[in-house]
Amino acid sequence: MGTVYYVGTCPHCLATKRTFTSCRQTLLRKNESGSRWRLQMSCNTCTLRVDVLLASAGLDGPLDGPGSITLPRHGGQIAPALPFVVHAVYPKPRAIPAPFATPLQPADRLSAARARLALGDFEACATLCVSALDLASHDLLPGTAGLRERFHRLRNEGVIPSALAAWGHFVRIEGSAATLLDDDVAEEEAQELLDFTETFLLFAFSRPGAGIAAPRRRAG
Incomplete structure (x- = not known):
């Protein structure tokens, strides 16, 4: 056979x-x-x-x-x-859409992270969230190396609000994305990181003016 x-x-x-x-x-x-x-x-x-x-x-x-x-x-x-x-x-894949105007790759990572969380694979969920954040921030600031540096610049330029920046620090994205993946990830941590990732994408790409601001930053 x-x-x-x-x-x-x-x-x-x-x-x-x-x-x-x-x-x-x-x-x-x-x-x-x-x-x-x-x-x-x-x-x-x-x-x-x-x-x-x-x-x-x-x-x-x-x-x-x-x-x-x-x-x-x-x-x-x-x-x-x-x-x-x-x-x-x-069965057919049940796609849950990412926030409007999110680029394809980070949107795919977000969808996959949701699925891994539902399956109880919390470390894979965290890895996919970090990948989504890395890809999305690189799309916004392709000339800036590293998730940490891009996150700081997006905060300083007002792309993400200070409250979201504080949340990012809480889930250890602002300090170092790698430290989150070095440890065992609990369900609560994975859910928190998933919520943060979706909110970040919402502010970065879906808020009024976000789609105009990103090309201006690329051109500059």
Whole structure:
């Protein structure tokens, strides 16, 4: 029996470009035009499972071959010699939007941090939050090295208010992001850091004038 891989977004941990590995297959329908299969697959990041619905011009299932194959993305086709087509993947990722105008990468990190918190992986949640803050602050101040230095400058320029700066100091972002990740992270700490990250993104990108101020800083 072969092995099947699929690369996509996990609906459980919300990790993007993650590999899923086949567990079992179930025949749904077979007739003269081909066959349909449900393939159960496990996320290689969080180990939780998804169902991939496939259509094939042949009668064999995706696991019936001797080797390994990688399925195409939804709607794609592997090759004429192995014509499996992905029709759907369930469950679908439930995206919780980041604050308006947040750049794609920090928005993805924020979504993934929420998912890791829900799964009880508090250290991964903290790591993703720090990554979101680092990417977002770099987008605002690409010429300033280090999260700590960028955080100080954003505070001094009024991009984030003093109350938020004090909150950042409380969650140890202002002093050193690395110190937060050196220790075991409790659920309360992870939740606090997640709340801070979302609020930071809100002030940095969604408040009135934020979308205009950032390009002006880049140009300057």
